[in-house]
Structures are given as structure tokens and as C-alpha cells.
Amino acid sequence: MKSIMITFDQAYNERIVELLDRLNCRGFTRWEQVQGRGTKKGEPHYGSHAWPSMCSAIMTVVDDHKVQPLLDKLHEMDQETEMLGLRAFVWNVEQSI
């Protein structure tokens, strides 16, 4: 079991849930209207006057074999519309109930 944290411009919202559905990743937790900025080029998403856009974040816990296809699709999506910003981070799930 791996947990994947996806942070993205809120415009991706629906597309990412769609993608999770397509890849049979049922469970997820979503935070809407969160703030953040990219490490290199990523524009700040603060919801402020200067940086009006906002991010959302989704945490999904999936079986190991589903991780790669999901990351591939996400990467594809990011490259298609680079200006919006989308990142995903994977880490281990030690235990769950």
C-alpha cells in the first residue's frame, strides 16, 4: 500500500477524480482551496490579489501496482498543461485500519 499526495491547480479537480475512478482508486481524501507554490517555476497559488489562483490536494492510498500507472497519467496531464501546475508525491503506508 502506498499513499499518493497530489497537489494541483484547482482547475484540475474534476479531471483528477475522473482519473482516479478510471484507475479504480476508490478511496481518497481531498482538501480544497489550499495554498502553495512550486519549487522551481511553479507560480504561487495564494488566492490573494497578486496571486489569485488556488490549489487543491488529494491524498489517495492505493495498492502498489496502481502507483505507476497513476503517476504516468498524472505526469502526462501535467505536461499537457504545464502552466497550471500539478505535483504528486508517493510514500509508504505503514499501517491502516
Next chain:
Amino acid sequence: MSLYEGAVKKPIMTTLCFVAVMILGLFSLSKLPVDLYPDIDTNTIMVITTYPGASASDIENNVTRPLENTLNSVEHLKHITSQSRENTSVITLEFEYGNDIEVITNDVRDKLGMVSSMLPDESNTPIIFKFSTDMIPIVILSVQADESQNALYKILDDNVANPLARIDGVGTVSISGAPEREINVYMDARKMEAYGIPVETVTQIIAQENKNVPGGSFDVGNNTYALRVEGEFKDPQQMLNIIVGTHNGAPVYLRDIARVVDGVQERAQKAYNDGKQGAMIVVQKQTGANSVQIAQDVKKMLPTLQKQLPSDVKLGVITDTSDNILNTIDSLVETILYAILFVVLVVFVFLGRWRATVIICITIPMSLIASFIYLFVADGSLNMISLSCLSIAIGNVVDDAIVVLENVTTHIERGSDPKQAAVHGTNEVAISVVASTLTMIAVFFPLTMVTGMSGVLFKQLGWMMCVIMTISTISALTFTPMMCSRLLRLQKKQSKLFLMLFTPIQKALDRLDLWYAARLDWGVRHRKTILFSCIGLFVLSLGCCSGIQSEFFPANDSGRVGIKLELPVGTRVEEAERLSMELTDKWRARYGKDMEAINFKVGQASDDDTYSSLSDNGSHIIDFNISMVPSNEREKGLEQICDEMRADLAQYPEFVKTDVMLGGGHGGMGGQSMASFEIYGYDFDATDRVAQQLKSELEKVDGIGQVNISRSDYQPEYQVDFDREKLALHGLNLTTAATYLRNRINGATASYYREDGDEYDIKVRYEPNQRQSIEALENVMIYNAAGQGVRVKDVGTVVERFSPPTIERKDRERIVTVDAVLSGKALSEGVAAGNAIIEKMDLPQGIMVKVAGSYEDQQDSNKDLGTLAVLILILVFIVMAAQFESMTYPFIIMFSIPFAFSGVILALFLSDTPLSVMSMLGGIMLIGIVVKNGIVLIDYILLCRERGMGIIRSVITAGRSRLRPVLMTTLTTILGMVPMAVGQGVGAEMWRPLGVAVIGGLTVSTVLTLILVPVAYCMFAGNGVFFNRRKLKKQRALNDYYLKHKDKMTRVKASGKIHHGHEQES
């Protein structure tokens, strides 16, 4: 779920909501009446009091004064004017606009109740009369007749006036110029005397002979019969056979001493249409009825009515107020359509995408149509003001939609899905869209609070603009994102046609961006040069101020001219007719096809012609009514025509007074402006002299068409002075003697002759040729109760006297008004010329000259507008300060406002347009439109700064990126007004000043905003940075000092002992 998210997610609901609004709007539109101006409430009340037998000065002292003194305390009173003439006192109370006239009327009634005991016993109870614009005739029909002339009144009354009066909304229909039938019994004075039968006896006998008397009912056998005596004459000639008395035992028949003429009234008005005798039919409307509707109904009915008339009677239209109104409204609608077209073009050129253009342009009809709902609910009408308002709004309603659409497009281009882009894109700009609408509302809402005459105009405009702006914002926040989510796509490939068309435009716009960035770069580095040259320009424009004329309201070319001519009192009606015919022929020859109808009437109006008897009439007064074809179908302007007519009239020394009225009447809006001078003073001779002097001086001034003095000359008349003692000796009294005179000259109504359900007067009086000299009057025989006769000359003398003129008062002082009608000269100049003359004049003591009339109105409205401008500035400042959360930025933005005014001044100066209420209105609207540009610029500069750019770089980046939106919104507004400013349609002269003012002001202020606002920002921001640094430096120094002296400063030591440090120090 936010508003826009909801709208995007529920497109059907959103669309249908707006469809519902549109349907309601179109429904309201179909119900809206059409008029020239918004409804102007009555603000005048007349109090009419009669005091029979009193002279003008008696009336003034005993009736007018006490009434004035009491009525003066009625609330909201603006002016109180009065006319005291023989027998009658007319007091006119003028109130401030915008008060409930019903409440005021009750107040007036209460006050009259209080004062009635102070009035002379013989005076009648004062009558309250409300005057309103409804009294103005809406349609005047002409009638031409040949052989039917004598029976014309009955023909018209039965076949035209009665059917017309049945039209919904028609108040009264009066027929003038067609004398009514009358049965005249002309007595031979000498024969009457010989037989000893006076007129009174004949009158009584005729009345007693001409009667039907029911005799009750009686029974014959089983039946009951009614008994009647029918004595009414079946034919007027039957009268000749009645016995009026006996002489030496032989009966005297009426035929022995009189002749019966079945004819028409002796003294009646005659009307001539296009040189042919006929009549005039005047239609007045009921209060609150829609004049255009009525006029249309009347015109629709004419062909049917014409069929029922004898073949020689022809109906025509002299004046139809609806024609001008409809033409004006039509040309205004045309203006609006052009404006929409221009705006759509601008949007298309700047956006370069038809889908985006469609989305934005849908907002225009939507907001405009929604405003009709407001008009319908608020009982408004489609008039010049409400339609001009639409024309102004067209350029502004697209602004909000453009801002939203632009941001959504940016989101889509960054890769968002259109739906998401629509929601988030709208969310980001929602606040600034609302803020910019609030600034517009801050400008237009105060307009609804203006009082006075201009308030009537501005109230509707203010509300309409507020409604339109609100609707357009709601639509921009709901409908536009919804449409964007449906229609907008990421442009992946562009068609060849598009590339061909738009590449040059795009390139040009790109070059413009670059060029502007370079200029701005230079500008921010030469701040002082820019600042001083701007100030220089402002001062220069102020210099042009002196070259601008001012007027209250532009004259409306309605194609109507009214002329009132006065010959010396006592001139016979035939002479007046001759002169009028001469003038008619002259003018018909000169204007030919330009002249639609020319009509005049002369003579004394009959009592039952309400319309004519309200205005001055008499055998020496001629009234012309001329209508020309619509202004866009003729070359000469109405003003020029009026001047030509005045010049013609000046050639006739016969006329004592001539008055040519543009638009058909004086006063109100749309007529030719008049400079009125009021001369206050008690002494008749002194004020008359001043008035005459002022008149003759004013007539010499160039550009003054005619000068009228309100006070009329002393009128000659004959009076009979009876000697009361002699009368008493003969057993007579004054009333009896005077009645005898009246019955012989004016005639006594004996009875009524009935035919076909109508009744006609039977008038008994002397033969016409026996009452045409003073001797005839002197020889009138008066009989006493004993039947002994005595001649007038034995008991009195006939003398010629001059009756004093009407005494006019205003604000409880005697007054004479001198009106100078201006042609080719603005009101301000006319007033200035008059003032110069007055200054040179040596005014006698106790005489004061004051400027009044429309100049006073103009001054009032200028003051109102000035206050309004200040109020608007404060409100706009508050809105901006709230939006930016700063006091500095609004201040910087407001730098552009003075230049809007200099633009207005320059535009008016260059186009030679006088400053009027309309152009000032344009100026006030500019405040809102101009700051919008500044807001866009400053907002983006701040954004760049917040993103970490330096001052100059932010300014240049922002300038470059915001140039297009600023140009786009400005161009939509300017091009929206161009059809107004250059329009040639009917009525265009009324709104041209508005268009010129807005275009001028907006052009100059936009150009300067683009340079001056960034420069001003640099100056303020530079200073800000400087002060911040100094503050920081001070703080750092303070901090260093504090750290160094921490021990001494802090009272709480590490050990916790209090006051220790302090003690140590001391």
C-alpha cells in the same frame, strides 16, 4: 456554491432566468408610453378671485395683497406671482419641483379659508385651479369649408368633436373659428321708440311665447289623455308674427319693429387654414393620458370622420405633437442601434474571436431590455432621457463582461477546462467587477436625489443607469461565465481567413503596445516634465472656458412656430384679417413645401370655446400656428425661420406687439431661450420708462430676435358716467340703466330655439348699424317702472377713457418683465448684454432689476449639479478607497478627473456647442467612466508590485498589459456616443451636447490617464519608498540605541527588583 459556480453548473436555469427577464422586459416595452420628456409633475397652482366692478388697483389692494400675504407662508413655495386686472385677481403659486401637489393644494385651501374673512364682501370665493402641461393642445386640426361655412359649427360638433371626445384619454375638444348658429332679432331703434316698446319687453314676450307647457292629464270615457300646449317655434320666422304690444289700440307685431335673422354669432373667431376660411379643432388630453397614443388615435379616426362630412369640408392636421415625439424617438433608436453596432465591432476587433464577441454582446440587449421593466414599474415612459440613457449605457455594460471573459480566456489558455476556467476565472475578478460597478453607481445614484427642474430629468436617468449597471454586473457574473463554459474552447488552430484578417490588426496592436511602453518608460523618467505639461494643458483648457457660451436647455426643432400679433386695441377684425392673409401669402410663397400648414385665427373667442378663451383674444389679436416639415427634411433650421419671420413682421408698423414663439409656446424645455429681466417697483410710470429703455437698448444688441414687455398699454374704452341724482329723479337706478345699455348693444338672450335636439340662443338687440356710433349710445332710451322713457344723454355722459393695464406682481412686489428672445446667441451672452445695459442705466430710486426666467433655472441647476459633482467625487473616492484599502491610490486615480473636464471644455469650445444641462450631465457621468480606466491601471500596477517587481518595471509592465483593456472600454464608450454627437435626425440638437461632452472628456482624459496616472503613481510610490526607508532607518537606529541602553531603559531587571534602575539613574 458561489453564484457563478451555480450558474455554470446549471446552464438551463441561468439561461431561462435571463430569458424570463428578457420576456418581461419586452412585455414592458410594448406597454411603455412614448413621450418627449419624463413626466413633469404640476408645480403651479392658480388662485382666481373675482370682485365685480373693482378696478385693477382696487383688486390689487383689496384682494391680491391680502391673499398674497397669507399664501406666502405655504410650504415649498418658490415664487408667487399675481395679475390684478379689472374684476379679477389671478395669483399663481409656483412650488419647488418634487412635492406632492395634492398636499400643497390642501395647504393652499386651508390658507384661503383663513383669509376669506378679510376679503371684501362682494368678492367671490377664491377658486383654486391647478395648471399643468396637460392644458397644452396635443393635436390641432384644420378645417376648410366653402358653402358649409355657416353651418360649420354644428357639422363639426356632431361629426368631429363628439366622436373625438369619445377617444380614451381625450380631455376636451374645442372648435374655434366656426361661429355658432344664433337667431338674431334685430330691433329698429326708432320704430321701438315710436311704439314705446323696449327691448326688455320683447325679450320677455319671446321667452313666454316660445314654450311647451304640459297641461296634465284628463279622462275621456275609459281613456286618459295627456294635455299639452306646444308653443315652441318650429321656424324662427314664426317669431315675426307674435304680438309684442299695442299702440293706439292696434296690435304691434314683432315684424313691425324688428327683423329675424337665422344666422351666426356676431362676434366670433375666424380661422383660416392655408389661406382658406374654415375652423380649428383643438384636442386637449386628460391628466396623465399618453399624448402620442391619443394623437395616433385621433389621426387614425380622421379618414372615417372625413367621410361623414359634406364634400366641401376638408379636415387636415395643423399641429400634431406626436409627430415630433415619434420622429425624435425614432432617430434616437437609430442612434442606439448604431451605437450597438460600433460597440460590437470594437469588441470583435480587440478580441478577434466571434464566440467571445457573441458572449459579450448578448449582455447589451439583456441589460437594456431589463431596464424597461424598471421603467414600466416606475410608471416611466420611453422618452429622450431614458433612451439617451440606454445610448450611454451601451458602452458601459460590456465592460464587466469583457473583464470576466478576458480572465476566463487566460485560464483556458493556461490549460484549464472551460468549465473550471469559467468558475475560477470569474471568482478571481468578481470583486473588482463589483467594485467598478459600485463606482458607476456612486456616480449615478446621487443623480436620483437632484431636485428642481433638472431633477426631473436626472432622476430617471440615475435610476435607469443604476438598474442597467446592476443587471449588467449580475449578467457578467452569471450569464457570461455560463456562456464561456459552453462556448469558449482552447484555440488550437486558426482558420486562414482569421489569420488573413487579424494578423495585421494583431500586429498593429502589438506595435501600439510596444510604442506605448516606450513612451511610458520615457514618461516615468521625466516625471516633472509630464506633470507640468499636464498642468499647462489644464490651465490652457480653463482659458477656453471664457469662449464657451452657456444655455439652460438646447432648443428643440419641433417644426412648430406660434406667432401672436397685436394691433392697436379697437382695430376692426377685417383689418386684422387682411394683414394676416398678406402674411400667409408671403410665407407660403417663401417656404413652399417646407411649410406643412399655416393657420391663423382672429377675433373674439366665444364663451364656450374653452381653449381660445383661456388665451388672450380680441378683434385686434391674431394667432398664427405654423408647422414645418421635420427638421431633417428641410434646410433651414427653425431658429432661422423664426428670425426671418421676425424680420418680416418688423416691416409692419401696424403691429403694436409681435411675438414669434419657437416650438409654439413660451416656457418649458425645448423652446428658444429667453433672457428675462424683471423690473420691480411700485411706480407705474417709472417702471414703464425703465422697461421701455431696456427694450430699446436690447433691441439694438446683435443676436436678440425680439423683446417683449409683459405690461400691456393702457386700453382705450368708452364709459358711461350716469348722474345718480338725475337717475333717481327719473325713478331709475344705475343697474337698471346699465342693463338697458347692455341689452341693446350686447343683446339679451330671450330664449332658446330648439331644432333636432340642439338649442340655439335667440338674441334680441339693436340693428347693427344703429349701434356703431357714440350718438347711438347716447340716444338709447331707458324706461322706468312707470313706462316713461329717458335718453342716456339726459341722465349721463359717454366719455372715452383709458383703463389701467393689468397689475402684475411677483413675490409681493409690482413687476414688469422684459423678455429678450435670443436667436444665435447663448443665454449667458444675452444675460450679460442685458446686465451691461442695466448697469449703464440710471435707475430711479426704489426700482430693482433682476435676471429671472430660464437663466434663474440654469443657475439653480448649475448649483445643484455642482453640489452633485462634489457628492459624487466623495462617494467615488470612498468606493475606491474601500476597494484598494488605501487613501493614496484613489487620490492618484482622481488625478485624471480634472482632465476629463478640460476635455469637455475643449470639445465644447472646438465644436462651438454651448454649455447646457445636457453637456454638464455628460461631464458628471465622465467622473465614473474616467476613474474606471485609472482603477484598471492602478490595480494591475499593484499586482505587479505585489509580485515583487520594482516601481518603474511594474508601471511599464502594467501599462503594456492594460493598454488594450483600457482602450477597448474607452473606445466602446466613445464609439457608443459618436452617433449621438454627430446625429442629424430629428431632435438630435437636444442630445448632441451630451455626446460631444462625453467624447471630448473621455478622449482627453484617457490619453492623459495612460500617461499621468502611472507617472503620479511613480511619484507617490517613490516618496512612499523613501519615507519607508527613512522610517526603517530610524527604527533601526532606535533599536540599536535600545539594545545598547537596554539595562538603563528596562525597569524590570533579571533579579526582579522594581524601580531599581530608575533609582540608580537618579
